[in-house]
Amino acid sequence: MFTERSLRVRRAIVVVGSVAVPATLVLGFGHRGQHMARNLIVPGGGLIDERPILAVCFLVTATVATVAWVKWGVDWSIVAVVVASTVAAGLLTSPVAHSATPQFARSTHEFPLVIIVAGAVTWTRSAAGRLPGIRRLGRRRARSFHGLADIDRLSVVDRCRCASIVALSAPSPEAELDRVLATMEDSGVARRAARIGLLARGRRGPDPFSIDHAHARAALSLTGRLPADATARFVDQAGVAPGGVPASEPSWVRPLDGTLAAVALERAGDRGVAQRWTAMLTGPMSMRRGHRPACWWTPLGVSAGSAPPWEHAAATAIARAMRWVTDDDWAVLRPRVLGAAARGTSTCHDERLIAAGRVWLAFIDDDPAAGIVKRPSVRHDPIAVALDRLARRLTIDPNALCRTPDVSEGISAG
């Protein structure tokens, strides 16, 4: 695990570099350098005057690269686009400064417009999802799930999370267990890991789970599907991982995946994981203004975004079951959970939040909230159903996750 000091040094280097490189470009390469520096801020920004089509291409590529970076950890792609656009600006930009023509002014006004339009498109997409017709379609899809029977309709990441939670909520009925195990053995899980490994880090090899992929390795471990040597590697890597647990995708540590991985690691014999993950939950991934971060980027140790309420609730509820966090999160989660309970289970996020709230209520003495949260029927979303099972288990035995599981107990016996 990296120390805070080393991360601070890295951040300082990045900050200095962020100032020094543009300054060098501007001061050392004149007008051409100014254009190159613009690409460090917005890829393609330095080409908008002279090569607008190329600028747009870089902008689109940068957007795709950003998605690839955030979603699959393909961090080199964004660097590549920035470097390429900067070099292109250096090669293609006239060394002589432009005259202040009206055309120049118009172009500079158009570029921010692109940003605004892009933002508007994002907002419109989000708002459209709330429109009655479209919202109804989304709800219809959510209602079409039939609990754990539809676990294979989830994305690979959610499938893994679901399998982990089912494992924690054991014992499960035999048929259901088979389905969950089957979904972990499905080639899709390994295929995704292999593709991301290749794309993000150029990894090839027989074991796609050799590094990172916390969600998948946690699920395989908790369901008893991770071989002994892979388990040992899982534990070893966690000990030196920046976040105290392996990342979900290269360089990204996410709260729920991290928590599930930490539980799996502790069950696999990692004595230090509790301390490391507690340090993360109380440090870099602690609550700020009522939210925990959506992810933590390992190279610089910076947190980003806000975790969706359900993920926040689920991760901290499981952490609470492991006694890694205190009850502080409940104060901010309570109104969100109650709101979800009032809205009902028509969206998977609400259903998961309700179920995660029930897990929390296994530890919190809050009868008014319990009376409200118990009313909705959690039966559609597989993760929600798994969390609901876990809640029931923890209500009966709040210490169920803290103990080393009995070999005869449910799914971990495999």
Next chain:
Amino acid sequence: MTVSESMHRSQPSPDGPPIMLLPTHPPRLGPVSRRLLLRLVAVLCTFQLVAAILVFAVGGHTARTVGLSIVFPGGGFLYVASPILFVLTAVTVIVALVLWWGVSAHFAIPLVWASAGVVAVVLVDGPRLLVDRGTYWQWSIPVVYVAAAATVGSMVWRVEQAYRRKLAKVPGINDYLRTAQLPKRLTLPRTLDDTDAQLLRWCYDFAFQPDDGLDGLDWGEQFHGGTQLRYQLNSVSWAMSLYAANHLPNAPTQIESALTNVVLKHTDLRVWRYWRTLNILGNFDTDPDPIRRDNIMFSAFLGDVINSFEAATGSTRFDEPGSLTFVWRDGRTFEYDHHSIYAAVKANFEHSKLGFFPCEPGWSFTVCNVMGAQALHGHDIAHGSDGWAQVRDRWQHTLDNEYSTPDGSYAHIRSNHVGLSWDTGEVQGGHYFANGTHRFVDILPGHARRAKALDLRGASGKMAALSAMVADDRLDLDLPAEPERHRTRSSRLLPWIKIIGGARLVGDQKLLDAAIRSSAEKCGTGGQWPDRPLDVGAAGLGSYMLLRWSAPLDLAALNMRGYVEPAGPMLDDTSWDDVLVTEARSLDGASLRLSLRPRDGAVHGLRLRFAAMVPGCPYRMLGAGSVCSVVADERGCADVVIPVEVPLDLILEPAR
């Protein structure tokens, strides 16, 4: 002198106190309504004065356009030669009128009116459709004034004509009231049949579905359309309360649990979230709390539902603080209970200038305020409070002076802002003699008697004709299906509900029994949960169950009585999921009449645990051709195990 003070009383009728006569010189409007209306007239006159100055004194195209736009909505469009826009404005005003009533958009008509004026002014120098630019229709000035005068005149004429028509009836009505005989309420307990069992089973299935389930109800808009979930839940709750009180007083366990679930369903966000929209549009208030302000159509009805629940079961569950917690979609909670709902209703009554407080913001309905009065009265009976006594005089003053019309009927709706009433189409003619589930019986008995007498004038002849058609305890009529209030479907049971209600009104037991029996035979669907056993919507089904199960106690009698602990042995426990207990009551305080039906198949060894027996006393159970004996233990309990393969009617009675 107010109408209340000027009321006469007829000679005592043979079977009760005298029926109140109608006032012979009732005012057209009550003092509050008159003040509100005068305020409206003053505002309109001021605007008309301004308009006249603009049109006739200032002159000029712009001033005339503005002036005519003030005189009549869209009047300026006629002046600027835009007749299509004038027609469009008229249509929009009608839409705005509907929105004003429908969703309390009080700003809708002024907004349309003002917007039309602004657009007309913009068009003064603008292009014209079909006519040349710069065309002004001077002839529109008298036309607009005539249109305005005709509109106001027709409104006044309609109101005045209705007033005079009703006033002319007063002497005749009073003659009738002096001699009217009121039939006694039908209190003979019915022998329950298969349909009652099907209906009870449907109620249980409805109540015991998952907590967030509202299956079995009709879905649709939640403002006025007849698909409001709240009223459907109300009617099921009331019907089950009656069943609990009339047929299961000595086996309350299951029905009390079911009723609790149904009452709790009122807190479901889908039932009450409409209020936020209304509160924003009508009060410019973003508070989603459904109880605190206005919304008597929810608070009072729920209060009355809890009154009935407590009177039927004796449970004080909803007296506990926070027992009814409403949670908004952002997690805000509004914690209420029977007492705080009562307090909110009372406070709203006290703060209302009109005396009645609104359902939708700005609109006070008589029926909902009757329910509000019932909510207070029922709480007073149950808990010894005196809220109704505190508001009664003012409430009655409002009813008699603001809402009454010369013929004894009451306006269905009145605006708290402008004092206007009109026929919304929800009830025939926009007026009724009585409404609410108790029809004034508990809150204003004198009014109830007069209303009943007035209702009888129209119903007696029709019911007598129908009664003459009863043969073999049946009413062999093939009645056509009628559209439900929400108009999305028609139901064959609806006309039967009217006949059953009419039979109860006129006190015709023979017609009542025949109509109940024939309605079940002709409208039965054979359906089981979630289908309904009868061809009717959920609201209609609730009304039907209410009427079927209204003896010996109806809702008014139940709430006036309050909870009375049952005498005699109690069925304390059994396998409730295997058997349907359709009747458990003691007629003499010593024995127990018990009716059981297997739910999903024969039950070979059903254990019945009885309590409240005389300790040490031997009892025998009779029924199905066999007798079994038990002795109550020292706690007054005994267990009996019997097979239930077919419907059984049993009697548990002391053996000596």
